[in-house]
Amino acid sequence: MTAGKRLYQYALTSKKTILFALALLTVSVAAGLTGPFIAMTIIDRHITGIEEPWYETTEQAKAVEYNGTWYIRETYMPDDAPREHEVQIAQVGLTFVFTEEPLPMDGAKSYNDGVLRVTVGDDMYETEAVPLTTQEVMAFFTPEIRPIVQLLLFYFGLMVVASFFQYGQRFYLQKAANRIIQRLRIDLFNHLSRLPVRFFDNMPAGKVVSRITNDTEAIRELYVAVLANFFTSIIYMIGIYIAMFLLDVRLAFICLGLIPILVLWIVLYRKYASAINHRIRSKISEINASMNENIQGMSIIQAFVREKDSADTFDRLNDSHYRDQVKLLRLNALTGHNLSWVLRNLVFVGLIWSIAGTSLGAGSALTLGVLYAFVDYVNRLFEPVNRIVHQLPNLEQARVAGERVFELMDKEGTEVSDETIPRPKGDVVFDNVSFAYKENEKVLKNLTFHAKPGQTIGLVGHTGSGKSSIMNLLFRFYDSDEGQIRIDGQDIKEISPQALRQHMGIVLQEPYLFTGTVASNLSLSNPAITREAMEEALRLVDGEHVFADLEQGLDEEVKEKGSTLSSGQRQLISFARALVADPAILVLDEATSNIDSETEAIIQRGLEALKRGRTTFVIAHRLSTIKNADQILVLDKGKIIESGTHDELMEQEGAYAQMYYLQNQEKSTASTAG
Structure with missing residues (x-):
């Protein structure tokens, strides 16, 4: 399914609000488009209409007195009233003349030496005429003043009503747009939690953030600005074309030729703009990733x-983004307002050519009022055309951004399950397990061991030996390629990751803290964890007095990653966080390697409480931390080369004993040097 169809499906989630907004928009457009019709009525009926035949009358309503005789326009006469003694008023330039011998008024008029002449084709008509004074002209226009004022007041009232409908359509259309983008962002963010850890290993955080923020913001512009303008413009254009066909079908068909040109225009623009926008969105992601990496590693x-060097690297990315933006700007300039202006002039040329030679007057097919209204509608027609043209860049950016967002949402993930399982006893078996991050590059090879409930298992080995990979498989961040991992006899692949992790806890070498408070980092916003439980957890890990110096205690503010706390405090929070969750299986991933000896001594005293009643895996850098482990596994290149207790392994005088002696020797040398 294309990005356009999927964006359309998201739009359907707010279809009721959108349809209501379009209904308001239709009323607003209809009211706004009455202006030229009202102007045409004023011109043809009440201004140039003065050149209609006038007749003598005895009725004074809507009649005008001239030289002692009352005259009334034919328009205002009852259908059954007799038409006697027809007279006529003609306008020649700025002069109005009165004649008792009516002439055709749809030709070229001239007035000289008291004679009115009208030329229609090859024929000329003439008659004696009397010029009217300003007061006499105003007298003949007096019956028209009240209708003109009424029409203007009616139009003003329509504009007031239309403004309310226009406000309503903008409000509801943009409300729907914001609701749609809210759903899209929620769906995208929720999908991230379903993606495997493998995905985030290969995708820089800055690029992911760019898709959630920058790309969805571009899509927001599609719903808020682009679609709002497109809907408004299309309905406005439909209304204008209806009005044009009501005025003059022949001229309307000339203007209808604008539609295929506009469609071709949009197709060609998208063809050339698509590639540029793809590069621009990609560069924005790279810039965000670079900024994120530089800030983190400042x-x-x-x-x-x-x-x-960092500035030079960033400058190259920024410069590449700038060059693509210039290319897009050049394309927009070539296909934007200038092209619209050319099309507008071409339409006017077509209209002029079409009406060339056509006379304008009260008796002609194309009156002055119709011409005025038509020109007004043509001018109005290019307002929505310009709005559509100006939104084409945003439309293409949103389409490309949509492709990138949906590409991320199409990544295969695992549904977040609400499944729960009873608390495991903690019997863990790795049975002939093999695993590779990359094909044909195994990091674990036929690994087999058994951790009984309540035991502490120490994992040691050089970097790259597979220690952390064991934990990744146990937590189901990855699944093994071969063999089985069983907890209480059940293959963990048969258990949803969320149900499994509810009974597991982990303390990392680099504890990750979230912005909030000490309490929110301990409970991770789990309402089931009470404040008393958090305080008890801190006490059990022997960290209670460490936080006594904090003014707010558990309510102390924590900045991003806990930057305002010491490494020891961050690690103690991490230990207490694991303890308060009461896991059946606990993983300590070199949890004390980055803290000072004093804090380590504090933590070691609390470790016994932390490990009590649960199966614990300790990835150890300092071998002194696992001397009391029930079982120590020594790994090398993904294989277990030694296993046993500390004493058993020391007696074997193998790899473990060598590492232990080497660490003690280094410690002794450091103490002597100190």
Whole structure:
């Protein structure tokens, strides 16, 4: 399914609001388009209509007295009233003349030496005529003043009503647009939680954030600005064309030729703009990823004096983005207002050519009022055309952004399950497990071991030996390629990741804290965890007195990643967070490797409480932290090369013993040097 169809489906989620807004828009457009019709009526009926035949009358209603005789326009005479003694008023330039011998008024008129001449084709008509004074002219226009004022007041009232409908359609259309983009962002964010960890390993955070923020913002412009303008413009154009056909079918067909040109215009613009917009959106993602990486690593950049290199790299990305923006700007300039102006002039040329030679007057097919109304509608026609043209860049950007967003949403993920399972005993078996992050590059090879409930399992080995991979498989961040991992005898692939993780806890080497408070980081906003439970967890890990110095205690504000707290405080929060969740299986991933000895001593005292009643896996850098483990697994290149207790492994004098002696020797050397 194309991005356009999927964006349309999202629009259907607010179809009732959109249809209501379009109904308001239709009323608003209809009211607004009455202006030229009212102007035409004023011109043809009440201004140039003065050149209609006038007749003597005895009735004074809507009649005008001239030289002692009352005259009334034919328009205001009853159908059954006799037509006697016809006279006529003709306008020649700025002069109005009175004649008792009516002439055709649809030709070229002239007045000289008291003679009115009218030329129609090859024929000329003439008669004696008397010029009217200003007061006499105003007297003949007096019956028209009240209808003109009434029409103007009626038009003003329509504009007031139309303004309310226009406000309503804009409000509801944009309300629907914001609701649609809200749903899209929620769906996109929720989908991220379903994506496997493997996806985030290969996608920089800045690029993901760019799709959630920048790309969805571009799509928001589609619903808020583009569709609003397109809907408004299309309905406005339909109304204008209806009005044009009511005025003059022949001239309306000339203007109808604008539609295929506009469609071709949109198709060609999208063809050339699409590639440029794809590059621009991609560059924005790269810029965001670069900024995110540089901000996160600013301390390293400054420590190694790499500010200039970082700036140069960013400048190259920024410059590439700038060049693509210039290309798009050039395309928009060529196909924007200038092209619209050319089309407008071409339409006017067509109209002029069509009406060339056509006389204008009260008796002609094309009156002055009709011509005025038609020119007004043509001018109005290019207002929606310009709005559509000006929104084409936003339309194409939104379409490209939609492709990128839906590409992310189409990534295969795992549905977040509400399934729950009873708390496991913690019997963990790895049975001949093999795993590779990349094809044909196994990091775990035929791994087999058994962790009984309540045991502590130590995992040691050099970097790349597979320690963290074991934890990734246990948490189902990844699934094994071969073999089985069983908890209490059940293959974990048969358990939803969410149900499994409800009974597992983890403490990482680099604890991750969220913006909020100490309390919100301990409970992770789980309402089932009470404040008393959080305080008890801190006490059990022997961290209660560490937080006694904080003014707000558990309510102390935590900035991004806990930057305002010490590394020891962050780690203690991480330990307490794991404990308060009461997991059946606990993983400590080199949890004490980045803290000082004093804090480590505090944590070690709390570890016994932390490990009590649960199966614990400890990935150890400092071997002293796993001396009391029930089982120690020594890994090398994805295989278990040694296993046993600390004492058993020391007796074997193998790889573990060598590592232990080496660490103690380094510690002893460091102490002597100190």
